[in-house]
Amino acid sequence: MLASSRGFPRATFARMSPQMRLKAIWLLPPAAWFVVFLLVPYLITATYSFGHMQSYRYVPGFSLANYARIFTTAPYSGAIAQSAEIGLLTAVFSSILAYPVAMVMAFRVTRAAARSALYLLVILPWWASYLVKAYAWKTILGPHGILNSLLLSLHVVESPITILLYNTASVVLTLTYIFTPFAVLSIYASLERIPASLLEAAEDLGAGGMEIFWRIILPLSVPGLLAGGVITFALGFGDFVAPALLGGADTLMISTIMINLLGVANDRPLASAIGIIIVILAFLLIGVMGWAERRVTVRI
């Protein structure tokens, strides 16, 4: 289908029907671009992952040694597990924080202007610079940060406490902070579709607020929770900014390892193998999500 032979444009174009020609004009440039700048690089990376480095040069090969190393050697499999743990905690905490905001947006604020104002208020922190947001928490939690200054001036503590920063908890807190607005938008998209008549009917039949929440609202919001959860998990899993700025010596995430492999260690085959594993995990995750959604989703 694509321009594989050099004589492609003129010879093939002349033989096309006008309709086909239009189709080719709209679709070939983006398709060709994606093949060259996305598919080919991914394929190169897959090929690289089977080779190895020898005296700073890449040697092609077909060996599973890189993959074996990732699954059996300490930093790699451990880092994948820790990234997954941090991603999962991030997804859970941001969903919990996001839910009340999405509820208020969907059911409490009824005027269109007020609703879009709240929408904008939620979306602005989401778009604010990612790096800046991670940095903001560093200044809050740091030894000379706002929190310590406050505690010192209130004489709660005598000297600045250092346990606030540079550990896995501060990474999870920062990532939760960063991804909560996204979870709000995702959950809200589900809640918005719940027909008012359904809730009114439940009320008329004597259901209380909590019963309506547990038996109607929550089950119907599962698609939004899942979609938001999977993306916040993926973004948290692949993050390297927060662990670098706020993580401790024991916070080792997979993206950080990849960047180190590409920089100081210059082991691109191993980094490529990690990349391929993450791609496969991502596809598995998307598959599982599709399955879960079909299982749990209640149709109205």
Add this chain to the structure above:
Amino acid sequence: MRAIGSSRALLAACVLVMLFLYLPLFVMVVMSFNAGDSVGLPFTGFSLAWYARLFGNAQIMHAIINSLIVAVGTVAISLPLGVMAAVGLDRYEFPGKAVFRRIVLLPLILPGVITGVSLLNFYIINGVRLSLATIIFGQGTALVCVSLTEVFARLQQLGRSQYEAAQDLGAGESECFFRVILPNISGAVVGAALISASISLDEIAVTYLLTGRQNTLPMVIWSLLRREATPLVNAAGTLMVVATAILVTLGLRLSRSGAEAAE
């Protein structure tokens, strides 16, 4: 009106979460006007000194220009490709359509480091030297999905009747596009451009791996932060937050106003 949304506990939780979202940014903005040298408290007096230092810093000014070049280049690549793909997907059926739509979204779902590694391998094999251009090609590819989804949604709303009417009246394809389709999707196109630009201005994972000697603003801030937290970053961060707030508010308003005008 309804009991579900109006419980006090729910409202209180919502207010607390909103405070959680805004307090850190608020602290940073306030501290950027602090006269003192410390990143944290005490606030010793109002001053624009850090902004003056920021604009006097040649490295940062140079990085801002680089960031703007990258953002413009990224939009110049991703927007036309995204619009073309959106028109193609909206109008035609072809084998592999579902796969194509998935592949386009990959850079959004996968960690940026992976897109970065793949393009790095690709550049090294082809002997391309890393520069601002290599960043632009990387970000441009990753952000096609933004224009594609925005414009595609708008085209689906628009329907095909206007386009078919123009065709029946004898308009050629380019006339149809520039005089019928484009005016109708202009809001979504401008919105997508602004949103892509603001993502590009903030992008760090792809940039980190594909950058040569030239650095963008997030990269310079990143290297400043790795050394120590300085109030200079408060000022830079405040400006970045203000810039993205303007870009995104405008972008959203434009893509929505287009939709409302058509209804």
